[in-house]
Amino acid sequence: MEGGHVLVVDDDRRLRDLLAKYLTENGYLVVTAAEAGEARRHLAALAFDVMVLDVMMPGEDGIALTRALRAEGNRLPILLLTARGEVNDRIRGLEAGADDYLSKPFEPRELLLRLASILRRAPRDQGEAAPSTLRLGAFTWDLARAELRRGDQPVHLTQAERDLLAVLAEAAGQGVSRDELAARTGSAANPRAVDVQVTRLRKKIEDDPRLPRYLQTVRGTGYMLRPD
Structure with a gap:
């Protein structure tokens, strides 16, 4: 099936x-x-x-x-x-x-x-452990704790930013639609709110938010997190 x-x-x-x-x-x-x-x-x-x-x-x-x-x-x-x-x-x-x-x-x-x-x-091989962290340049995202750190220091995220980054991290390397992001982050009534959160996140994790390396736009779909 x-x-x-x-x-x-x-x-x-x-x-x-x-x-x-x-x-x-x-x-x-x-x-x-x-x-x-x-x-x-x-x-x-x-x-x-x-x-x-x-x-x-x-x-x-x-x-x-x-x-x-x-x-x-x-x-x-x-x-x-x-x-x-x-x-x-x-x-x-x-x-x-x-x-x-x-x-x-x-x-x-x-x-x-x-x-x-x-x-x-989900890991294709259930015997192979999924990664516990993702590297985003100077930043590290802990998937289990839903925590962003720069070196040893935690980075403050709003709850909306944290939820969005968690969903994107779970599908790292793959595009996630705006509709799915909105549904998963409590923004179903206003999917464009996702764009606002993406802009804020880029300001926190990207060297140049105008040319994002890690939080990329997928044309016609939504967004994708591309870790190192």
Whole structure:
């Protein structure tokens, strides 16, 4: 299947079935599970490209399952779904090892964009560790901490700048559309806000913001981060 093999884990049968139908219609091969135990059985028997995992499940919840899988060395990309949109909940999920986080309710198109982004940046060889930092000249971007440093000194970023740089870093070397950047950074209502954040970031990381070396424009698409 073109989209990849997805494991959808959600205790809400209606949503689980809707997600399976929608993803199947958009080129994914989908297997579903109603709780963590069933998900583990599928993981033991089949190979998946990504897991869409609900946080609020009875018994072992999504964050606990994510944490346990990472502790076991399982690096399957995980997109967490939850009805809770608070920043602390999002941070807990990402700290547990999730690759991305989407709050309910969400637009189905946004789910597709996020899955495509996760699959695009996933290591092709799961035995090969992905880089933990990216070099941007005198700057270093820490992917795990979402932190920009110049030498030993942290560089102040606004939350919008940090979110944008994180999304671009995850797809380093590949163009990311304005629409995807807007959706991933909370600017869906005004995609041109992405251009403003790009301009600000260039002033911080480029020797000459007018001739960007690292944060490049991809004509007709959006932007791309090209590290050293």
